[in-house]
Amino acid sequence: MASSPSLLPLGLLLLLILVPFAHAAPGHCATLDQGSTIHIFHSSGPCSPFRPSVRFSSWEDTMMNFMTYDESRLTYLASLATSHRPSGRSFVPIAPGRQLLQIPNYVVRASLGTPAQPMLVALDTSSDTAWFPCAACTGCPSASTSASFDPSSSTTYRPLPCGSPQCAQVPNPSCPEGAASCAFNLTYGGSSVRAGLGQDILALASEVVRSYTFGCVQKMTGNSIPPQGLLGLGRGPLSFLSQTKDLYASTFSYCLPSFKSLNFSGTLRLGPIGQPKKIKTTTLLSNARRSSLYYVSMIGIRVGRRVLDIPPSAFAFDPATGAGTIIDSGTMFTRLVAPAYAALRDEFRRRVKAAGPVTSLGGFDTCYNGAIKPPAITLMFMGMNVTLPPDNVLIHSTAGSITCLAMAAAPDNVNSVLNVIANVQQQNHRVFFDVPNARVGFARESCTAAA
Numbered sequence: 027m028a029s030s031p032s033l034l035p036l037g038l039l040l041l042l043i044l045v046p047f048a049h050a051a052p053g054h055c056a057t058l059d060q061g062s063t064i065h066i067f068h069s070s071g072p073c074s075p076f077r078p079s080v081r082f083s084s085w086e087d088t089m090m091n092f093m094t095y096d097e098s099r100l101t102y103l104a105s106l107a108t109s110h111r112p113s114g115r116s117f118v119p120i121a122p123g124r125q126l127l128q129i130p131n132y133v134v135r136a137s138l139g140t141p142a143q144p145m146l147v148a149l150d151t152s153s154d155t156a157w158f159p160c161a162a163c164t165g166c167p168s169a170s171t172s173a174s175f176d177p178s179s180s181t182t183y184r185p186l187p188c189g190s191p192q193c194a195q196v197p198n199p200s201c202p203e204g205a206a207s208c209a210f211n212l213t214y215g216g217s218s219v220r221a222g223l224g225q226d227i228l229a230l231a232s233e234v235v236r237s238y239t240f241g242c243v244q245k246m247t248g249n250s251i252p253p254q255g256l257l258g259l260g261r262g263p264l265s266f267l268s269q270t271k272d273l274y275a276s277t278f279s280y281c282l283p284s285f286k287s288l289n290f291s292g293t294l295r296l297g298p299i300g301q302p303k304k305i306k307t308t309t310l311l312s313n314a315r316r317s318s319l320y321y322v323s324m325i326g327i328r329v330g331r332r333v334l335d336i337p338p339s340a341f342a343f344d345p346a347t348g349a350g351t352i353i354d355s356g357t358m359f360t361r362l363v364a365p366a367y368a369a370l371r372d373e374f375r376r377r378v379k380a381a382g383p384v385t386s387l388g389g390f391d392t393c394y395n396g397a398i399k400p401p402a403i404t405l406m407f408m409g410m411n412v413t414l415p416p417d418n419v420l421i422h423s424t425a426g427s428i429t430c431l432a433m434a435a436a437p438d439n440v441n442s443v444l445n446v447i448a449n450v451q452q453q454n455h456r457v458f459f460d461v462p463n464a465r466v467g468f469a470r471e472s473c474t475a476a477a
Contacts, residue, residue, distance in 0.1 A: 059135060059231035062296040066132045066149065066280060131358060131449055132282065134257065134294055137229040138238075139180030145173050147255040149280070149294065151355040151459070154262030154318050156269070157221055157241030158255035165246035175255075177242055183226040192223060192239050195263045210241065220245040230296070235270055259355075260318030261461060270296075276461035277301065280355070281473035282453045284417060292473040302456055307467035308407035310459070313345040320459065322466055323408035324351035324445060327370055330377065330401045334369040341366070341445065349443035353457065353466055357448035359389075360433045364442065367435040370403070374431055377401040385428075389437075390421075393430040397422070400431075405447065412468045418451050 059065055133146045138158060145158060159166045161176035177183040185207030186192055193199050193208035200209050207222040221241030228238035240255075258265040259278065267276050274297040283292040295301065311321035324341045327334050340363050343350035362370065371392050375384055381398040384391075400420055404413040421432045432450050436442045458467040 062231060062233060062274070062299065064134050064231045064294045064296070066134055066282065066292040066294050131356060132292075134230070136255070136257070138175050138240075139177070139226050140182040141180075142229055143173070143175055143180070145175065145255055147257045149257055149259065149355055151259045151353065152319055153256060153258035153356075154260040154265040154268075155241075155256045155258040156239060156264050156266060157219075157243055159246075160221075160242040160244060163243050163245060166243060175242065177224060177226070180226055183224055186223040186225060186239065190223075192264065196223060196241070209244075218245075218247050219243055233273070233296075235273065238269060239264055258318075259459075262318050265318070267461065273297065277459065279456050279458040281456045281471050282355070282449050283473050284453050298460075301458055301460075302467070302469045305456070305458055305467040305469040306410040307458070307460070307465040308410040310461065310464040310466050311343055311350065312464070313343075313348070313350075315345050316348070320353045320466060321350050322353060322447075324405065324447075325408055326406040327366065328402075328404040328406060328411075329370065329373040332373065333406070334366075334373055336366050336369045339365075344443070347443055351445040351447065353447050353452070355449055355452075357446050358450055360448045360451045361436040361444075361446045362433065363436050363445055364438075366445065367433065370433065371431065371435075374401065374403075387428065387430055389434045390430040390432075391434070393428055395427060396429065398429050405451070410468065412455070414451055415454060415470075418453055421450075 132149045134149060136145050136147050137143055138145060147158075159174045161174050161178070163174065166174060177185075188199075188201035188205070188208045190208060193201075196208070196210040198211045200211065202209065205222075207224060209220060209222050212219040212221075219241075221243045223239065224242045225237045225239050228235045228240075259267050261267060261276075267274070267278070277298045278294065278296050279301055280294045281292045308322050311323060313319060313321055321343060323343065325338075326336060326341070341351060361367075375392060378394070378398050378400065381394045381396070383394075385393045385395065387393050398420070400416055402413055403419050404411050419432060421430050422428070436444065436446075452468075454471065454473045456469045456471040456473075458465075458469070460466070
């Protein structure tokens with residue numbers, strides 16, 4: 027039986043984590059993480075190896091690319107919301123189409139093994155996934171584009187045998203004759219992953235988690251599999267949150283930097299210590315069909331002082347259909363079901379009529395030539411209102427020639443009953459998740475600090 031995760035002093039291990047990154051990126055990328063507070067970096071920024079190798083020719087192309095990934099992300103979330111597995115097990119269903127986490131929005135530093143092997147891993151509040159690409163993996167990205175973990179170089183790595191409790195918690199477990207560990211397979215459209223289940227020491231900031239269980243990826247086929255490891259902050263049995271509940275009490279918060287400031291970082295804060303004392307919260311709802319998603323009770327939207335006329339059914343929580351509202355770190359732009367978005371869009375346009383004719387840009391249907399002054403938009407939840415600052419409401423072209431409302435309607439080709447509060451609208455807020463007390467909170471905070 028695996029030992030419970032525990033805390034160790036890190037000491038010189040921090041240097042082993044940070045020095046390789048310092049050689050590959052600007053000096054500010056080597057900023058030390060401290061205690062249970064970890065820096066969050068943009069995946070497109072200079073501190074991340076996942077930044078696009080090809081620059082887009084225009085701001086419009088960049089926004090269109092973001093929207094394309096959001097479309098796929100929403101398909102993924104819809105599949106999570108409506109999936110159901112027997113026996114209380116938590117699985118990650120694989121949605122058809124483009125890989126949803128191939129370009130994560132935010133990454134954090136971590137290390138695996140003894141001695142420490144540095145990694146950059148994607149954050150995802152809607153995933154339970156715990157896996158890393160491993161050395162000698164067939165079909166995995168090259169070392170020049172993504173770090174891989176070498177279990178043979180770690181004195182603390184151990185494979186988990188068939189029959190271990192964790193083997194029953196992964197999708198499609200298999201135990202071929204003579205295999206050193208329990209294996210599992212994930213399929214994704216025309217792509218697939220094969221991984222062996224193992225345990226090792228995971229280091230984050232100045233704390234270390236013993237016996238962290240993860241998939242060591244041995245084979246990838248197809249070109250739509252994410253190249254990086256994943257820090258799943260969902261609530262399934264193998265998520266980071268569940269594996270460290272004795273250390274961090276299933277409590278965390280993050281503060282996301284503005285997407286306009288790629289050279290800056292936000293923070294991920296683990297555990298109840300250091301969390302905001304005065305913060306308005308709303309109830310965290312439970313969906314037994316998909317326990318990982320952070321459902322909340324949204325009750326309305328206010329523009330200026332006017333509460334919009336939106337039917338309650340647009341926000342109603344229904345575990346059977348997946349309907350309701352979730353807080354998600356992996357989607358970039360908030361998507362609202364059709365009646366909610368139409369009411370918001372129409373009132374927004376009415377209030378900025380003097381700005382000139384409305385244009386569109388891809389999935390954004392409320393754009394203007396030039397700068398505009400937006401009305402205040404407040405997202406209303408049971409027990410909590412969140413009024414968005416202007417930077418969370420609008421996106422601007424680099425030259426300032428185009429301004430768009432930074433929200434859109436849920437695409438009608440997926441489960442269109444799901445509202446997703448995305449990371450652009452969360453930026454420069456401390457977003458607090460207190461799972462034991464079933465609550466989620468927002469507090470304004472300047473998150474854009476030098477990385």
